[in-house]
Amino acid sequence: MTTDFSASTGEPPLRADARRNRDQIIGAAKSLFTSAGPEVPMEEIARGAGVGVGTLYRRFPDRESLIRAVARDNFANTLAEAEAAAVEEATGWDSLVRLLKSSDELQLSVHLGMSSPRAWDIVKGDEVTQRLRDSLLATLDSVVATAQAEGSLRADVGAGDIAAIFAMLLRRPAPDDLDSHRLAERALLVMLDGLRAPGRPSAGLPGEPIPVSEIPLLKRDKRAARDG
């Protein structure tokens, strides 16, 4: 899963356990960056990885290098998913829908690339990530063009609009909260209906309308959205 970008450096290869720990650290960091932003305490990341802080610092001497590593891994995965969506789906519209519904990786990419100034500052200086990001946007652009050419996506939006919409829809509060996930799902479908070309009928929403009484009253969890 975790891509190895250090394959061609002259450094000696990591010992097996070290390599395993490194992957677990990146995994934990990805998960925590997604849910709590790129400023979670290092100790929390270490705990999430089942590892001591010392180990974390040995592998990533500071937060920046961790963020860089996470960004590379994440953008690579997101790009792969996007390309798969572009190629494997029958229509441009389906590719778009699959993208929008796709995994947490996309959510993290959006965070890193559009929502967190701190992370973006770091990531934008990394050429590897930049190349991945450019490819990602190119893929998005072509999916949008395809969907518009086939007449399923409204013509007056650009790939930039779509990216902005991704950013809004993916900034969920609590990714594990079932209630709010259901609401987010419905909001996404409404947004998709808004994106349809005129005349294209919507499939409607599944389930029952949500009454005010069901607005999810946030459960408290240890860490606030930081500012959110």
Add this chain to the structure above:
Amino acid sequence: MTTDFSASTGEPPLRADARRNRDQIIGAAKSLFTSAGPEVPMEEIARGAGVGVGTLYRRFPDRESLIRAVARDNFANTLAEAEAAAVEEATGWDSLVRLLKSSDELQLSVHLGMSSPRAWDIVKGDEVTQRLRDSLLATLDSVVATAQAEGSLRADVGAGDIAAIFAMLLRRPAPDDLDSHRLAERALLVMLDGLRAPGRPSAGLPGEPIPVSEIPLLKRDKRAARDG
């Protein structure tokens, strides 16, 4: 502007300058809570109000009481706006649109009531705010019902869906950033199109489609979204 909820307490009235400062503190807190979340340093709030920290602490002995005061003021204003929108607009649909486009007050209400667990923890214990919130939701509910009765709003959404959509759309990153404001505006219009009842034509989006090249590359500002 700042509503006085202490009118009937037995305490002696504030001196004129104190009262002025109190209002400025609440104003600054509202503005900062909106842009940076309810955990901004007290000192920053004081500075924003043109006041020393001591003054802030004399009036609000801790963050909780400040948040409570802000929430009361804010929900009262939002409710007033919502009721105005419900009454003054010709159709339920127009009321809804006006609400969605309405001021920063609504944005802050969403933050306090749906996006920030920390704030919600505090606010939910305050009866005054709860009553305001209930009225607000009741108003939303009736606007939704009106819009559906007149056939402009799709029938398969409830007021809870609308509230959730508000929450998504209003969680903007940088409220003062012109580029992202433009994108948010367009996203909002797309969402509104998604909310239309079948057969109701959209007006289309103003301006040109946004290309990928125009995705706003976040500018760094002193305080990250915290979480976000």
Add this chain to the structure above:
DNA sequence: GAGAATGCGGAAGGAAATCTTCCGCTTACT
């Protein structure tokens, strides 16, 4: 399987950010 090298955990010290108090001076009320 033994020796050497690499890696590990997590306590502890340090740094930074934020909270909160306190008191000499100022301003508003009567």
Add this chain to the structure above:
DNA sequence: AGTAAGCGGAAGATTTCCTTCCGCATTCTC
């Protein structure tokens, strides 16, 4: 003019997070 209320902001206390360090454990090599 007298008095009570209010003010600012430096300074000390506190909390939170960062980073280092070293005795012990694991892996690799031959």
